[in-house]
Amino acid sequence: MINNDTIVALATPSGAGAIAVIRLSGENAITIAQKQFKSVSGKQLTKQPTHTIHLGHIVDDTRTLDEVLVSVFKNPNSYTGENVVEISCHGSNYIQQEIIQLFLRNGCRMATAGEFTLRAFLNGKLDLSQAEAVADLIASDNEASHQIAMQQMRGGFSSEIAKLREELLNFASLIELELDFAEEDVEFADRTQFKDLTARILSVLKRLIDSFAVGNVIKNGIPVAIVGEPNVGKSTLLNALLNEERAIVSDIAGTTRDTIEDEISIGGIGFRFIDTAGIRDTKDVVESIGIKKTFEKIEQAQVVIYLFEADVFVSDTKKSKLLNIEIEKIKNKYPQKPLLIIANKSDKLSDVQFSELNKALIHISKTGKKTQAQMLSAKTNHGVEQLKNTLLSFVNTGALKNNDTIVTNTRHYDSLLKALEEVQKVKYGLETGLSGDLLAIDIRQALYYFGEITGEISNDDLLGNIFANFCIGK
Structure with missing residues (x-):
């Protein structure tokens, strides 16, 4: 699949800036760059x-395009494992395009x-899970997702999978050896040790699979729906959480007719808050659509904030009873959330009302x-920090503190589930005295799914799907 041609792309974000970096990679990258570069020292x-x-300067015949710094990385000691040249030029859009077009006319594609990352993988500089972590690192927008991506890019997840695969492969080799001496009825693989190994592998797999629930929300952010009746302060609370006037606030009930979303980081975890239309009976067509969307957002949310007016609750017995009924409905309908x-509006309460x-x-x-x-009180910000701490307590970040491996990639999660199923078959086969040839089939399948994660087993379609989500230049 790998091409030996030389590729070029802008490695920094497109648009004007102080500095831009243009990257070349391939066997002839340094030779091609040399033809267009004039060093000040010769x-x-x-x-x-x-x-x-x-x-030096990048030149097109007698025309100087820019004064630049050129970094040289020779294979195999480069990001891609090939010869790599990185040109730091001034960040003018015109200069960037002129330099890229110059190299496209002179032997680059x-x-x-x-x-670039695909070539790094194919040249053995990264395994597939590390390559995917590069994209996660670029996309990380909070401390937790950055920490997980860095751990995986450094090979934390890969090394754990590789160790399991190696141990299983050693026993697989002994099982295969037994098949070569089937007529002599000998056992090279100690079945007791093999049972211990499968138990250990199952334990690790279950831990990694369980970590996906945490890893997925850390990577993608935790959606939080703010719901309640009209005019209870949902939009004011959203503004207080975001510390900006994101939502329109007024005393008119039904002001918010559509959902408003924004995201902040709390304790390194991304939370996406969704301000919804107030829930009430209404004949207004537009408001009714907004209320319908409110219930859709509750379905999608992982945490629900139900807001009500403190002063109304303590002064209106009928209202408080209806509120209790509404809360019970939400708890019964979404017991897992x-x-x-x-x-x-606790600022409106007397001391006695506050205490009660x-x-x-x-x-x-x-x-x-x-x-x-x-x-x-969303208006005065009293209690907002406590609310943030409560939200954070719903997220199990213990694994992060302990630097345990956390799975965030859906593809990895799927392969781990399939590997778990095959290892469970191996365990059952050992307990029931299954013959070596049948055990070997299940072991091979488990090894296959482990190999899928790290890329030891891959195909062009899989690689195409993964790297198509990367940015050009990386």
Whole structure:
């Protein structure tokens, strides 16, 4: 699949800036760059050692395009494992395009999306899971997702999978050897040790599979739906959480008629807050559509914040009973979703009312592990930080603190599930005395799924799907 031609692309974001980096990779990268580069000291790039930087000019015949710095990386000690040249030029769009077009006319081909990292994988500089972590690192927008991507790019996940695969492969070899001596009825693979190994592999696989629930929300952010009746302060709360005037706030009920979304990082975890239309009976067609979307967003959310007015709750008995019924409906309909019941506008309460309502909220919090209740005033920001801490407590970040491997990639998760199924078959076969040839089939399948993760087993379609999601220049 790998091409021996030389590719070129802009490695920094497109658009004008102070500096832009243009990258070349391939067997002839240094030779091609040399033809268009005039060093101020008269040096020849082809004769310079690897990992050196040179000042000079990019020229097109007699026309000077720009003064640049050229970095030289010789194979195999480069990102792609090939000869690589990186040209740091001024960030004018015109200069960038002129230099790229110059190299395209002189022996280079435009790189496809992710082709530099693809070449790194095909040349053995990265395994497939590490290559995928490069894309995750570029896309990381909070501390937690950055930490996970860095760990995987450094080979934390790969080394764990490789170790399991190696141990399983050693026993597979002994099982295969037994098949060669089937007529002599000998056992080279100690079945007791093999049972211990399968138990250990199953334990690791289950831990990695379980980590995906945390890893997926860390990577993609945790959607939080803010719901409640009209005019209870949902938009004010969203603005308080984001610390900006993101949503329109007014005293008119039904102001928010569509969902408004924005994301912030709390404790290194991304939370995507969704301000929804107030839930009520209405004949307004547009508002009705907004309310319908509210329930759709509750379905999609992983955490639900139910907001109500504290002062109305303590002063209107009929309203408080209806509110309790509504809360129970949400708890019963979405029993797996963490529910935060928030009494807003606490600044309007007297000291006695505040104390009484606080007791009621403490009682609500004790009704279930996934239900928490508190008071706040979105208008004055009182209690907003406590709310953020409560949201963070719903996320199991213990694995991050312990630097345990966390799975964030759906493809890896799928392969781990399939590997788990095959290893469970091996375990059952050992317990029931299954013959070596049948055990060998299940072991080979487990090894296949382990190899899929690291790229030891891959195909052009798989690689095409993975690297198509990369940016050009990486």
